[in-house]
Structure formats: structure tokens, C-alpha cells
Amino acid sequence: DAMVIQNPRYQVTQFGKPVTLSCSQTLNHNVMYWYQQKSSQAPKLLFHYYDKDFNNEADTPDNFQSRRPNTSFCFLDIRSPGLGDAAMYLCATSRDTLAVDFGPGTRLTVT
Amino acid sequence: DQQVKQNSPSLSVQEGRISILNCDYTNSMFDYFLWYKKYPAEGPTFLISISSIKDKNEDGRFTVFLNKSAKHLSLHIVPSQPGDSAVYFCAASASGSRLTFGEGTQLTVNP
Numbered sequence: 049d050a051m052v053i054q055n056p057r058y059q060v061t062q063f064g065k066p067v068t069l070s071c072s073q074t075l076n077h078n079v080m081y082w083y084q085q086k087s088s089q090a091p092k093l094l095f096h097y098y099d100k101d102f103n104n105e106a107d108t109p110d111n112f113q114s115r116r117p118n119t120s121f122c123f124l125d126i127r128s129p130g131l132g133d134a135a136m137y138l139c140a141t142s143r144d145t146l147a148v149d150f151g152p153g154t155r156l157t158v159t
Numbered sequence: 160d161q162q163v164k165q166n167s168p169s170l171s172v173q174e175g176r177i178s179i180l181n182c183d184y185t186n187s188m189f190d191y192f193l194w195y196k197k198y199p200a201e202g203p204t205f206l207i208s209i210s211s212i213k214d215k216n217e218d219g220r221f222t223v224f225l226n227k228s229a230k231h232l233s234l235h236i237v238p239s240q241p242g243d244s245a246v247y248f249c250a251a252s253a254s255g256s257r258l259t260f261g262e263g264t265q266l267t268v269n270p
Contacts, residue, residue: 090259138203
């Protein structure tokens with residue numbers, strides 16, 4: 049089945065220790081997104097790639113970076129995680145459409 | 160500035176009855192609206208959408224209504240089933256721009 053895959057599903061990192069979350073997709077979608085979702089809040093778009101073009105949201109902290117080495121993979125790097133970065137991180141994809149397909153998410157805990 | 164609002168954080172209904180989930184928006188440029196359903200520990204899944212040229216879209220037990228003058232949309236689920244218990248997010252887009260999500264409404268369908 050075509051899908052969006054996120055690894056790991058649960059990630060624990062220490063305060064200030066860099067962490068990378070990964071996302072892969074078999075849908076051959078050209079757009080990939082990273083969302084941050086905290087409890088009882090709306091998913092918040094951090095950035096997205098439209099093909100190779102990177103689009104950062106204005107209020108995304110510099111602490112968050114992303115890489116998309118090819119169509120199928122996209123990474124979220126958090127350079128120095130703080131306690132406030134604990135959240136669910138959702139990867140999503142779309143093919144020039146508005147209905148994005150989400151992965152299962154990675155739950156990040158910062159200790 | 161929360162442009163998409165779901166004012167009811169939770170809703171509880173009896174199995175077989177109608178569930179009505181509401182969503183309000185402030186940006187008059189929004190022209191495409193979507194509903195997503197999210198189970199615990201999973202990513203949101205697309206449910207149904209509506210373009211601003213329509214006022215109703217139906218898919219099985221799910222119907223979305225759009226009232227542009229009131230900047231309001233609603234999702235009707237009838238009959239409601241226990242498996243419908245989930246968090247429901249509405250989302251909106253303006254001219255193909257990125258989606259803006261509401262905070263979600265937790266629907267509980269009681270047997």
C-alpha cells in the first residue's frame with residue numbers, strides 16, 4: 049500500500065541534544081510537509097518542500113531544519129531541542145492537491 | 160491569529176444519532192475546506208472536502224455544509240458509530256496555499 053512512513057514513532061532525546069526525525073513516502077508526491085502538533089492544538093506547519101524548493105514558515109524557529117535528499121525522503125533536524133519542542137511531529141505529502149496525506153507521526157519527548 | 164476555529168473541544172453523542180461538528184473561519188480568501196479525522200497515536204486521515212463554489216458535499220454517512228456568508232462549515236455524521244470516535248480537524252486553504260487547521264474537536268460516540 050502506498051503510504052507515508054515516519055521513523056521512529058517515539059523518540060526520546062535530551063535537552064540540547066540534536067535529533068533527526070525521518071519521513072519516507074511511496075506515493076510519489078512532489079510536496080512534503082512537516083507539522084508540529086502539541087496537545088489540544090492545531091497542527092502547525094513548520095516548512096514544506098515543493099519538489100526541491102524549500103519553503104519555511106515565517107515563525108518556524110531556526111532550531112528546526114529540514115532536508116529532502118530525494119523525492120521519497122524528508123528529514124526534520126532539531127539542532128538543540130528544548131523542553132518546549134516536545135510534541136507530535138507529523139510528516140505529510142501531497143501531489144499538487146490540497147488534500148495532504150499524513151504519516152502516523154513521531155512523538156518527541158525531551159528530557 | 161487563529162483563522163480557523165473549532166470552538167467545541169469535545170462532543171458526545173449516542174450511537175445512531177447525528178453528530179454535528181462545527182468550524183468557523185475568518186479569512187474570506189479561503190476557498191477550499193477539508194475535514195480530517197485523527198485516532199490516538201495515528202496521523203490525521205482525510206475525510207471529506209468542499210470547494211467554496213458548493214454549499215454541500217456528501218460522502219456516505221458524512222456531509223459537509225458550507226455557509227460562506229457566515230464563514231461557517233459543519234460536518235454531519237449520520238448515523239454516528241462508536242468507530243467514529245476520534246478528533247476531527249477542519250482545515251482551510253486560500254487559492255491552493257498551505258492548509259490552516261483548527262484545534263480539533265474530540266467526538267465520542269457512546270454505544
